Amino acid sequence: MGKNKSVISRLGGQKFIVLLVVIGLILFFSAVSPDFRKYTTVMSILDYSYYIALMAIGVTFPLITGGVDLSIGTGLICYSLTGGFLIVQKGWPVWAGILVTLLLSITIGLLNGVLVSVMDLPPFLATLCTCMITRGLGSIFSKGFGISWPTSGAPGSWFRNIFKITVNGTKIPLGFLWVLLLVVLMAFVLNHTKIGRYTIAIGSNKEATILSGINVRFYHIMAYVISGFFAGLAAIAYSAVFSTVQPGTGAGFELEAIGGAIIGGVSASGGFGSIEGSLIGVFVICLLKTGLPYIGLQANWQQIITGLVLISAVMVDIMKRKKETA
């Protein structure tokens, strides 16, 4: 068996297995809980998945470089607080608030990239620091108080229609379409552009990549900028779905995104992964989060089960790698 073929089958293999898990979970929850089968539940699952999915698309890049971005969760809240503060308290137009949200997210992504790539901080440490910084920054920008973005029906609530529109009384999960389009786009970026190919190269063998004369610093920074930018997009999605953003929250969101990506086949030690895999992995997390309460399981058990699923995904990854090197 050629090495190329095994890599492809491995990548496709895990994605396929995870897709089966997603389908299995849907069937299981539908069988056990009639309420789960409702269209509104599908809407809720999709609604609550956008911000995790967007974060997961972005964080896949640093993960593939062999790094991680822990700042996306508190970052999301920080960006959303800042944008929301400008819109609600300062009377800025919504588009301007969204623009600032995204610019801030790119700035923090850039900071992460510089810390990791130029200052040579371990990614875990660098992004842990920015995780704390964004958490504090969010509270400062919002003066320590929760911010409610314009609620549906209120002036300036058009941005909610990006993610959900109502046609003849039926709600259409438009956000899912954008998520799918972004997955296609970023999968193209990962597999067919320099940014993506070098991201993978950095993750599989950084030294070799440097020696081959590639501007590793730039592409390494770009991985974190992409991660930051998608956390900014996630901030918009979060604000549109949940309205109120509380300072001090957000820690833990990144773990759902990272967990989703890893379940979806991104190697925990870098080198490969796929955007579509990350998306499928996110849905395992989201289905567990939404579905387990429907079968009457208490919250703490939900977390334990999600943790166990993550362990098994990482185990699959490790076992495959052992097999490959053996």
Next chain:
Amino acid sequence: MKKKVLATLLSAAMVATLIAGCGSQEAAAPAPEAPAEEAPAEEAPADDAAEAPAEEPAADGAAAGGDYSFEIIVKSYQSSYWQAAVTGVNQKAEELGVKVNCTGPNAESDIADQVNMLNNAINAAPNGIGLAACDQDACLDSLQTALDKGIPVVCFDSGIPDAPDGSVYATVATDNYAAGATAAENLYPALKDKIASATAPVRIGEVNQEATSESITSRGLGFIDKFAELASADGKTVAVIGNEYYVNNCKDKGDEASADVIIEVAVPAQTTVELCATEASVILNKADTIGMFGSNQVAAEGILTANENLDVLGTDPASSILAAGFDAGSVIKGAITSGKMFGAVTQSPLAMGQTTVEILTKIANGETVSDVPTQGYWYDSTNMEDNSIAPNLYD
């Protein structure tokens, strides 16, 4: 706002000095009768508190209350919740003719700043200090200093359980258990007929963001116990199911199999809106659910978020689920105005501010004081604009 308050304070201080200079003999007279248990919010419309002429009340007060000065430290100066508290403080200060100086850090998380402010307040040697502590532990040393210097402290909004003995004279804070019960008292009558005519068991959902803090658990249990009490009084049996803490700590958890009314308590794994929304979705989706209660802003907004997709909430018990919330904020206020949410309980920062000044004055007068639980007020679309309610509804 700050300027106006400052101007009012300054003019009040000037007039007070003038009058004090003229006849300070009366200064030791006891404060006017004003039982702290009353909800002062109902007495004094807050609309033009800041604009109110300072001369008159100051003159009255100086004659009765003496020229005491108090330092008031709020948790922060930026939200309308605390602005309402400061309004209450100033109202009462004018009424009693005492001087107050209000300060507070930029954010509730600026704990060190607040400790500094407390130390400065102690150095100013006032007749008393009103403190809404950002942190339960950070103020302990300062409280000891205040105790050593003989400056009485009254805590408001949040108590300090470990305060040095004798330093905190009284705590003015919301009675959360009673506030939770207030929600049940207002939700039950609206659902009463539906419960009475139901042929199968009906379900009341409750979303609490956690099962650990005093305020949230008290509110949750207050609602459960009161709702069960009201339903039992009408001859219905009640069972409480769901989160173990609430099931085990309510007065009577009943038997789910035979109950007419089932109160289902959901607690998410983390205190975030999206997890509250998921838990709320589950209960809202059940066909027998007729009412919901979210015991704080996050939980109530979680219910509203869940409803974005479900569209089952309303104010008509025949066709929709009635939801009661807690606290205010633009999302909840908007939902009540638009008829998505039936009503909510708000705390009374205005009354807290007023009561704090009142108690400080009593202490300065040598009276004995005790803790004052302040009420939660029910509000819905009919009374949101009332003078007694509106100042308490912060964004």
